[in-house]
Amino acid sequence: MASGVIEPPTVPRYAFDVLDCETVGPGRGPLRLRLRGRASDGRVLLLDLSGAALARLEPARLSRAIVAATDRATADGASIRTWHLQADEGRFEFGPAQLFVHEDVTAQATAAVPPRAVPLARHLLWRLVFLLLATRSGRRWLERRATRA
Secondary structure, eight states, X not given: OTTSOXXXXXXXXXXXXXXXXXXXXXXXXXXXEEEEEEETTSOEEEEEEEOTXXXXXXXXXXXXXXXXXXXXXXXXXXXXXXXXXXXXXXXXXXXXXXXXXXXXXXXXXXXXXXXXXXXXHHHHHHHHHHHHHTSHHXXXXXXXXXXXX
């Protein structure tokens, strides 16, 4: 940057050894695709692609996968970013879609917060509440108590 030359923006690219794929939302709203895998730097990443032009991925597990973007210029000078996935199982085009990248920190959170046993009195209380909810008269009794409070 010292020479004053503006460097071109980098196009996002994510590489995985194994990538799990899950399609959500075939009913109402746009289709959403969740990709989960361990990136080449060792982090577990969740990639959510959201857009109308997404297709279902078969198979649900891909090996040696690369998710990358391609920027195309339109006639009016705007830029459209399209996404594709290249794996041993084939190439999948997603078209223009939004990508949200999350790091899965489940393992770190589990290690940082040790499990704690539920006190016996609280365990018995909730057991009783769920037993009452299983019966019609128990539900009515709990509703009456809740509306009074």
